[in-house]
Amino acid sequence: MAMDEERATPSPPTIEIAAGSGVCFGVRRALEIAEKALAEGQPVYCLGPLIHNPQEMARLAKKGFHVIGSLDDAADGGTLLIRSHGLQPDVVAEARQRGLRIIDATCPLVHRAQTLAAELQRAGYRVVVAGDQAHPEVRAIQGHAPAAVVVSDLEAVRRLELSGRVALVSQTTFSPQEFRRMAAELVMRDLQEVRVINTICAATVDRQRAAAELAGRVDVMFVIGGRNSANTNRLAELCAARGVTTHHVEQADEVLPEHLAGRRRVGIVAGASTPQWIIEKVSERIKSLLK
Ligand code: SF4
Incomplete structure (x- = not known):
């Protein structure tokens, strides 16, 4: 029994x-940078939410963190924080021209993708970015390599007209499986050279x-x-x-x-x-x- x-x-x-x-290390780092800037007692502006979490954004707003839609919304002499997604260089240059102090919290892994895209474009490659065209991180990568083309899936790669030397990089949160399919498709093409650089975040x-x-x-x-x-x-x-x-x-x-x-x-x-x-x-x- x-x-x-x-x-x-x-x-x-x-x-x-x-x-x-x-929270990943890139977002944690951005939050720490934001908290440090806020501790100075001055308002901090950010183009878009620092973190995609409404509750955390509400907490920061109480400390003087302002999410803005355009540089016009930032008060003269204020501080602009670049979030972990990064920002297009022309936007950063305009902010500087307006007298805003820049604090860069771009995730180092996103920064790597931006730098690689820029270097590859300068070296003569047609840069292909695997990612979501509407995502701020992808817009920032494209801002560093303005001739880059963004593709969201394998079908979009198949439709691309390419020749010469091509380099594939990715949004840091892109699907690894789809990235591999895209890379295979490019390698099978009759191209002079294909470079595949996996910039997906581990x-x-x-x-x-x-x-x-x-x-x-x-x-x-x-x-x-x-x-x-x-x-x-x-x-x-x-x-x-x-x-x-x-x-x-x-x-x-x-x-x-x-x-x-x-x-x-x-x-x-x-x-x-x-x-x-x-x-x-x-x-x-x-x-x-x-x-
Ligand atoms: S690249 Fe990775 S570590 Fe960096 S912010 Fe994105 S998810 Fe976080």
């Missing part, structure tokens, strides 16, 4: 957070791999991050593709009791722009609902 009772006892619920979840790839692996062995996944965050949306897609019920939440109160009904093994992953305090709040909420 004791044995039967033991068998009937359900195992305790588990909550596991995917490796590499949360932190992004590792986080995606960990999320997919975790999604394969839990009952439900929670993906935490801004709905305007491309890398968080990609994590939610990857988890759902593993066939597990996936909820994309920005904050703790979006986790509902019905999300956890009958679930014992819970997985969590957070995008590159999700601060630790939000991950902790969501984990606490899940823990309290699992009791």
